[in-house]
Amino acid sequence: MFDLIEIIKSTYIKSYSLKTNTNWCVVSSKISTRFVCRKIFKCHHSSFHKKTPEENKKRKSKNNVYVKDGLPAVISIQNDHNHTVVSGEALSYLRPTRDVNIQFEEYFNSGLGISESIKIHEKKIELKHGINSTELANAHMNPKYRTVRYWYDEWKKLNLGPHSGIGVNK
Known part of the structure; x- marks a missing residue:
């Protein structure tokens, strides 16, 4: 089947x-x-x-x-x-790809925080596609801040432990 x-x-x-x-x-x-x-x-x-x-x-x-x-x-x-499927607003609602998620996990493993990771990622997109490219608005390639914050919180739980309760790293 x-x-x-x-x-x-x-x-x-x-x-x-x-x-x-x-x-x-x-x-x-x-x-x-x-x-x-x-x-x-x-x-x-x-x-x-x-x-x-x-x-x-x-x-x-x-x-x-x-x-x-x-x-x-x-x-x-x-x-x-x-x-419309090609406007900046429509592109910003797209889901990020798994490759982008892995790339941000590498930024976090390198010691970068949320803001630094986003800035470096946007600079890489600008260098590759140009400063006025639609890829900057495309959430497949350039996720929103709240998405990166969620990924960072998940990465922290996995690598640094929870904020409180059993298992807190001191």
């Missing part, structure tokens, strides 16, 4: 998200007689669980991925977004 979740997580959705500067959320995962398994994804900017249908009757972008017996996979894409 196909494990569609692994197919989606490992290849299709990740690569499609990176190429189109979008993020996708699972709307439904249905079991049916026609398909072995099926998942429907919607763009994370859609109105799913945010507004009533009457408030937002604009076009919705969605990916409909299902697997039929005898076929590797069928993917249908309805690429009508009701928002």
Whole structure:
């Protein structure tokens, strides 16, 4: 039997998200007689669980991925977004990649704090892509401060121990 979740997580959705500067959320995962398994994804900017249908009757972008017996996979894409996908604001809502997370962990292991890590990372992006590049606004490559703070807090718990209670490093 196909494990569609692994197919989606490992290849299709990740690569499609990176190429189109979008993020996708699972709307439904249905079991049916026609398909072995099926998942429907919607763009994370859609109105799913945010507004009533009457408030937002604009076009919705969605990916409909299902697997039929005898076929590797069928993917249908309805690429009508009701928002821009190339503006600085839209790019800032993207999820950072695992590679960026690892890069920040290396900064923390080198003794840098949150602000220093962000400054060095932004300088590297500016040197590679230019000072006015869209990569500075793209959260896939340049995460927000609160994301880096979360990563730093997780890194501190793992490497330095908790702030209080059992296991505090003195």
